Amino acid sequence: MIFSKKLLALLALVPALAFANEGGYPLDKAPDRSHNMAALQNGAKLFVNYCLNCHNASAMRYNRLRDLGLTEEQIKNNLLFTGEKVGEMMTTAMPAKDAKVWFGTVPPDLSVITRAKATPSNTGSDYIYTYLRTFYKDENRPTGFNNMVLPNAAMPHVLWELQGVQAAKFEEVEDPHEHGKKVHKFAGFEQVSKGTMTKLEYDTAVADIVGYMEWMAEPAAQKRKQLGVWVLIFMSIFATLAWRLNASYWKEVK
Incomplete structure (x- = not known):
């Protein structure tokens, strides 16, 4: 199985996952992938293809993926693309200095992002799982996309080819806090253009990515x-x- 790496460096503008969601958009429960090796392997593949273009995972070595059932030969042939060695850390090829100049900030390290974003009411996995599935078309944003979980997110929708493009529908309703005032209320998504995956396939892929990121945050958890x-x-x-x-x-x- 050969994994093709997407050149999405110019799209992954950034610190997408530095967010909080207290009292905002309701989070969906991320499916449990902790005992599904096939799903974790797929999540690792997607993570390397779409996340490592701009983000580091500097606390993780490629050869640790052997714990997911991959051999060093499989890791070398399918997950290493720019001359890295199996024993090296998972880092992006984009220099932090250039990222700072191009995007105004350095993309956050994702090594323990699921643990860092956990709250008493929700896990970090729930947040990221919902975040990656709630991008919608917004021509007023520099990237052309906005996000329900993190309004005005700086990070573009790097997985749009897989999910396709969806629009957010809003309706005017009475403001519960101020009589006579109208507010916009989210009323669901509408598919504008299809991606390479169906909705179920995309949700499954995102769950695999999040599952891998949760595993990566503590490989010895099980x-x-x-x-x-x-x-x-x-x-x-x-x-x-x-x-x-x-x-x-x-x-x-x-």
């Missing part, structure tokens, strides 16, 4: 959880034995 279960079992057995030993000891004392 092992940590499994180890935690065994530790709890051991502690339970030890506590039971200690309790019985204590009871037996004081029985003899009496």
Whole structure:
């Protein structure tokens, strides 16, 4: 399987994921991909093709993808495009200095973005999953797109070829806080042009990307959880034995 890398560097303007959504657009629950290796592999492919053009993941090495079931040969042949070595960090080819000059800011590192954007009410994965699916056409924006989760987002819709172009529909309703005043209320999306994927396929692809980003934030999470279960079992057995030993000891004392 050969992955073709999209040259979207000029589109990924930036710090797209530096956002917060308290009291804004309702977030959709990101599907759980933690136990789906095929989905995580696909997410890694999409991440390398569409995200690493402008964003770094400097806390992750390519060879760590072996934990997802990929061999070094597969990583080398399918995920390395500009002469990187399998043991190197996942970094963008775009110099930070140039990004600062061209776009006015340096794209944020995505290594732990899902953990960094988590809130008490929502996970960072929910945020990114909803964010990547709610871009809509807006001719008033420099990139031609806006976003429901992050209004006036600086980042363009880098996945528009996959999703296609959608428009946001708004309707005028009574302002609940001020009598007689009308406000615009979001009334859904309308597909303007088709992408290379259906809606279901695109939602699945985004879920895979987010699943990979969540895995990337803590590759050892599953092992940590499994180890935690065994530790709890051991502690339970030890506590039971200690309790019985204590009871037996004081029985003899009496």
